[in-house]
Amino acid sequence: MPNLFLNLNKEKYGNISCMFEIQSSIPIGGIEEGFLKECTETGLYHDLDFVQSLRQFIARPHGKYILISRNTNLIVDENLLSKINITMQRLEGFQDKWTLVSPGGLARDNKKFCSLYSSKNPFIIYNSDIQPIIDTIIDLYIINAEDLKSFFDKFSNEMEACFETAFILHGYKELDKVSLFVPDLCTGIDGDFRAKDAVKASNQIASFNFLNDGETIKTLSGNLTIKKIDTIKNDINSLKSDGVYLYVDEVIKKHINTPxxxxxxxxxxxxxxxxxxxxxxxxxxxxxxxxxxxxxxxxxxxxxxxxxxxxxxxxxxxxxxxxxxxxxxxxxxxxxxxxxxxxxxxxxxxxxxxxxxxxxxxxxxxxxxxxxxxxxxxxxxxxxxxxxxxxxxxxxxxxxxxxxxxxxxxxxxxxxxxxxxxxxxxxxxxxxxxxxxxxxxxxxxxxxxxxxxxxxxxxxxxxxxxxxxxxxxxxxxxxxxxxxxxxxxxxxxxxxxxxxxxxxxxxxYANPKYNGRWNVIIRNHLNSINRVEANKNEHYLKTMHDKNIYIKTIEAELKYLRNEMIKMRQEVVEKEAIEYESK
CATH class of the missing domain: 3.90.550.10 (Spore Coat Polysaccharide Biosynthesis Protein SpsA; Chain A)
Incomplete structure (x- = not known):
């Protein structure tokens, strides 16, 4: 799959480059003219995979940040450009102490966040706050280019399926930087979300030496258990039994402001x-x-x-x-x-x-x-x-x-x-x-x-x-x-x-301030209860139907067995009668 690299207009959008995994020539996938006219093309790599293309690009002049999309169904238009600006403004308080920002991710406590809307898999997860994450969707995110260079300098192993997860954990452990869910980096997906290959990711992520053998890594695709063929002993970079999340918690705490x-x-x-x-x-x-x-x-x-x-x-x-x-x-x-x-x-x-x-x-x-x-x-x-x-x-x-x-x-x-x-x-x-x-x-x-x-x-x-x-x-x-x-x-x-x-x-009833909201809230709640009850009733009826079929099947089998036993008894009686007459 070819990969396209673009630079955004520096005066309008800051020092940001873009990378899109694509399947055809310009205009590409969901990238619309309103977005493309604010960009200059910097490279199109045909015969390299995603990570190889990223390595090639990072070796050339590039922006301070890189916006990445690995989903050709993502809607990339002028609306996304305004969302990029809002996102970067909200990140100013972190003073570059972040590695990756995403509109969808997994929190340390397994909460999931997402502000993208998919036409094939529609749902709404509401959260207006910036949140720390330990994994990201691959449909859209922004990374710190210097952190990417540091990551590639340290690791040369295969990582196509686990790149984002490993990069985020590297940021926490090695760079003392957090990764973030930012809801403003928002657009639509004209189709479905793109899923990671969990099996391949599990095999690839084991090669990173900052992860312990037997450690469980939480991802949006499920938990991955690190299984190393040759466990490195006495490695000064290996973690304590608490694992990489010990570092994750310590980095997150530096951004906590308690009242x-x-x-x-x-x-x-x-x-x-x-x-x-x-x-x-x-x-x-x-x-x-x-x-x-x-x-x-x-x-x-x-x-x-x-x-x-x-x-x-x-x-x-x-x-x-x-x-x-x-x-x-x-x-x-x-x-x-x-x-x-x-x-x-x-x-x-x-x-x-x-x-x-x-x-x-x-x-x-x-x-x-x-x-x-x-x-x-x-x-x-x-x-x-x-x-x-x-x-x-x-x-x-x-x-x-x-x-x-x-x-x-x-x-x-x-x-x-x-x-x-x-x-x-x-x-x-x-x-x-x-x-x-x-x-x-x-x-x-x-x-x-x-x-x-x-x-x-x-x-x-x-x-x-x-x-x-x-x-x-x-x-x-x-x-x-x-x-x-x-x-x-x-x-x-x-x-x-x-x-x-x-x-x-x-x-x-006596407080007009709440009348309208009560009406909406309670009606919606009762409707949801009715749906739940209807589902329960439907499940009950289906269960009873299945049980009736099961009972009828057993009754038919018992009837068959009774008939067979009657036949066998008749055959025995006839055989005994014949033997008696022959004597």
């Missing part, structure tokens, strides 16, 4: 052993993270009593920055303590953590990655529920006698919230404080129970909602204990039902 997070804890200071466990869990989680944390103790008890108890906690946990927010009322109010805690918070984000919940030891480390570059998303995280029993023989030092995981709430449950049931605990979200205040300032929380469900519905229906980022790891642990101090275990749900009904009325 101050206010953990808001509602309490009446009646469960000191539990709130101390929470504070201890914060100290432990902070040891593996540089996340900035403050704890807002939000209560509605007497101000003087609260101040005294707060001072004792501060004296015991001197390494935690704590703030006291007192919301004096005649009766306990979950809502007042929630909103009062936000008013007392200084953080850019708020995270609600009741005094009987606690933080996972790796929570802060996992949360950090949500703040890559300038990202400030609405974050949903996994939580688990644990049935606990405590030994109170020594009132001053209660002991946790047993704990058993009972349930997990995936953070991805946010998209199930419009079916009438709360699928997320209050500790499942990290919420931008300004967004929280803007969306709740005009809503009157008149009731107390199910305030978390109401809050989530208001935030998720906002026209100003930030990008949603999911952390598919447990970050918080919820304690469920028998007894009256745990509202979750309260058998009487009448008050809950009353409050949630009243909350839903205030949010849906």
């Amino acid at each position: 101050l997070i206010s953990i808001i804890t509602r309490t009446q200071f009646t469960r000191l052993h539990l709130i101390k466990r929470l504070l201890t869990s914060i100290i432990r989680a902070r040891q593996s993270s540089k996340l900035q944390i403050e704890v807002v103790i939000s209560t509605d008890i007497d101000h003087q009593i609260a101040s005294e108890k707060f001072k004792l906690l501060c004296a015991e946990f001197i390494n935690i920055n704590m703030v006291l927010s007192v919301n004096e009322r005649t009766e306990y109010s979950r809502v007042a303590n929630l909103l009062g805690g936000v008013d007392g918070a200084n953080g850019e984000y708020v995270w609600f953590m009741d005094d009987d919940d606690y933080i996972d030891i790796d929570a802060f480390k996992n949360i950090e990655f949500a703040f890559f570059h300038k990202m400030r998303p609405l974050i949903f995280m996994d939580s688990d529920v644990n049935k606990e029993k405590w030994d109170f023989n020594n009132k001053h030092f209660p002991i946790l006698a047993s704990s058993e995981r009972n349930h997990i709430y995936p953070g991805s449950n946010w998209n199930k919230m419009f079916n009438g049931v709360n699928h997320l605990p209050i500790c499942a979200a990290l919420i931008p404080t300004a967004f929280f205040k803007a969306e709740t300032k005009n809503f009157d929380f008149k009731y107390d129970l199910s305030e978390d469900y109401t809050l989530y519905l208001i935030l998720l229906s906002s026209e100003n909602i930030p990008h949603i980022f999911e952390i598919e790891k447990v970050t918080s642990h919820i304690s469920v204990r028998p007894g009256e101090d745990n509202v979750v275990t309260d058998v009487n749900r009448k008050i809950w039902t009353r409050d949630i009904t009243c909350f839903l009325y205030d949010a849906l």
Whole structure:
């Protein structure tokens, strides 16, 4: 397959060259005249494969960056030119600390991003933020030409099928540079995406000496396991057992800009052993993270009593920055303590953590990655529920006698919230404080129970909602204990039902601000539920149909066997009769 090299107009588009794998002469594939008139041809290689052509081109004068497409169905026109400009502007904050940028890729946590639209395989994956990636689609991407030269100087092995994956990992490990998904590098594909040859890629990537024997490499085509014929021993360039992703994480962390997070804890200071466990869990989680944390103790008890108890906690946990927010009322109010805690918070984000919940030891480390570059998303995280029993023989030092995981709430449950049931605990979200205040300032929380469900519905229906980022790891642990101090275990749900009904009325019907959006959101959600149910019914009917056919087949076989047995018995009787007569 021939490969065409072009240079873009330097004054309009910067120092960028282009490479297209093509199947015919100019005009080529999907490249339109509007794009070609802004280019000058620099080379057409007929008898070389993709990597060989790239090696030839990099040895000649070229641009600082190279735009590459390996899909002849890609639409290359004047619209792509404007997208290239926008992409390069968004990359200015990285100061050339990137190796490859792409409109489609795979993240470290297996999330997939793509802003290209295929006519043959249409789908939408929405993400407006720049994200670090460890693999790319091959339909379109931009690479740093100097990094490419460094890569080719180091490696001369066959790499046609694994070039992009190896190049990205080389950038992380050897050059201390990140590769990025940038949604602005966007165009269409008049056909299908071009897939990599996973089998060939698996064989080729094993020849790169910065990868360990037996190491698993994540790609968009699936996982590749490195199998080397001759494992290089005592190689100073070989990696530790953590593999190449140890370097990937370290490079990504250099582009993380973490905000101050206010953990808001509602309490009446009646469960000191539990709130101390929470504070201890914060100290432990902070040891593996540089996340900035403050704890807002939000209560509605007497101000003087609260101040005294707060001072004792501060004296015991001197390494935690704590703030006291007192919301004096005649009766306990979950809502007042929630909103009062936000008013007392200084953080850019708020995270609600009741005094009987606690933080996972790796929570802060996992949360950090949500703040890559300038990202400030609405974050949903996994939580688990644990049935606990405590030994109170020594009132001053209660002991946790047993704990058993009972349930997990995936953070991805946010998209199930419009079916009438709360699928997320209050500790499942990290919420931008300004967004929280803007969306709740005009809503009157008149009731107390199910305030978390109401809050989530208001935030998720906002026209100003930030990008949603999911952390598919447990970050918080919820304690469920028998007894009256745990509202979750309260058998009487009448008050809950009353409050949630009243909350839903205030949010849906009595608030014209949300009427139109509620109508769209709920109808779409119900349609999706109906489709799911229809699919289930169709699957059930097909299964029953298959079972009926199977049963009928067995019945026919049994009938055949019965007839055969009758025939055999008749033959035996006739044979015995003949033998008897002959005697």
